[in-house]
Amino acid sequence: MxxxxxxxxxxxxxxxxxxxxxxxxxxxxxxxxxxxxxxxMGYAIYLSFVGLRVQGGAFGTRQQVFVGLDNYVAALTAPEFLASLQRLALFGVVTVPLTLGLALLFALLLDLPGVRAIRFARTAIFLPYAVPGVIATLLWGFMYLPSTSPFNYVLKAVGLPPFDFLNGSNVYGALANIGVWGGVGFNMIVLYTALRSIPTDIYEAAKIDGASEWQIAWRIKIPLLAPALVLTLLFSLIGTLQAYSEPTTLKSLSNSISSTFFPLMKVYQDAFSLDDVSGAAAASVILALGTLIVSLLLLRALQRRTFDDGRAR
Incomplete structure (x- = not known):
């Protein structure tokens, strides 16, 4: 003891x-x-609540003072910022569904039994994601230009008029193509990895019951991929809100892309061209809050669905 x-x-x-x-x-x-x-982040939030004001009369100096929500009101009422948000929304409506749809299609095809050259196919689909965005945009930019476009060469060979990919509303399709081309590979890897983690006993039981590969994919694989699909959707939305390098690189090749085409381009112009750092900080905080709200809503929807499915079982 x-x-x-x-x-x-x-x-x-x-x-x-x-x-x-x-x-x-x-x-x-x-x-x-x-x-x-x-x-x-803290410094950006601080800058969004201050501004430069002239103190001391007509011959005074500019001093940094607290302005409250003035920068946020100015950002949310700026026509250029609102227009850039509308263009970004249109870009996202085209890009996100195509990216996730193609990624899901490729993942399901690679998961089929008896598929050959899976490693080569995975590498080939994922390879565009490894190319830096600026380099990829330059490559596609030369293929979009009427004078160097191989697509227009083919159109001319078959007697059709050339197509200007960078003119007017066509620029949305050009930008969406670059985004889809670079984003499918990463999302495909995420979905394919989730598919490989599903027990094969479920597929074997479905085949015994007479289910076809299409029915297995639609009724078993896709529902079980719901968490991975929500995750890839979240990644795609965040990537869409961060779109900057593609339109900035193509800007020198097209008159249809302005300096404030997307919100981040407007933020860059305010901060470094117009010397409005506080306004740029407020716009950045608005974008960050929007991203956070969308992320929380998606995660909440996924959590609610998971709990509902668990209770149903």
């Missing part, structure tokens, strides 16, 4: 000591997260 008591006491004391090792491993990530994300 006398020897057991000190041992138990030492164990209790050891259990109350703070565990330093986990925090030591997390420290680099916490520091990087704080320095490169939390502090810039």
């Amino acid at each position: 006398t020897t057991a008591a000190p041992v138990a006491l030492r164990r209790r004391r050891g259990s109350t000591r703070p565990r330093v090792a986990p925090w030591a491993f997390l420290a680099p990530a916490i520091v990087l997260f704080t320095v490169f994300l939390l502090i810039p």
Whole structure:
């Protein structure tokens, strides 16, 4: 009894000591997260509530003062910013469904039994995602230009008039094509990985009941892919809201793309061309809040569906 008591006491004391090792491993990530994300976000929020105003009469100096929600009101009522949001919404309506639809189609095709050259097909579909956005846009830009477009060469060879991909409303299709071409591969990998994690016993039981591959895909695979589909939808929406490099790169090749074509281009112009850092910060916060709200709504819908399915079972 006398020897057991000190041992138990030492164990209790050891259990109350703070565990330093986990925090030591997390420290680099916490520091990087704080320095490169939390502090810039906090500073952007601070800038969105201040502005430069002339103090001291006609010959005064510009000073940074608190302006409340004036920057947010100015951003939400700016015609150029609202127009850029409308163009971005149109771009997203075209890009997101096509990206997810093609990614799901490719994932289902690769998951079919007896498919050959799966590794080559996965690599070929994923490869465009590995190409930097600026380089991909330049490559497609030269294929869009009427003077260098191979598509117009084919049209001319068959006696049809050339098509200007970068003129007027055609530019939406040109930009959407670049976004789809670069985004399908990543989403396909996510969906294909989720498909491979589904137990094959479910498929075998469905085949015994006489289900075809189409019925298995529609009634089993796609419903079980709901969490992965929501995740890829979330990635696609965030990528759409962050669209910047494609229109900025194509701007020099088309007169239909203005300096404020998309919201991030408007933010860049306000911050670095018009020296309106506070207005740009307010617009950035609005975009970030919009992204956060959409993400929370999607995750809430997924959580509600998961709980409803669990209760139904």
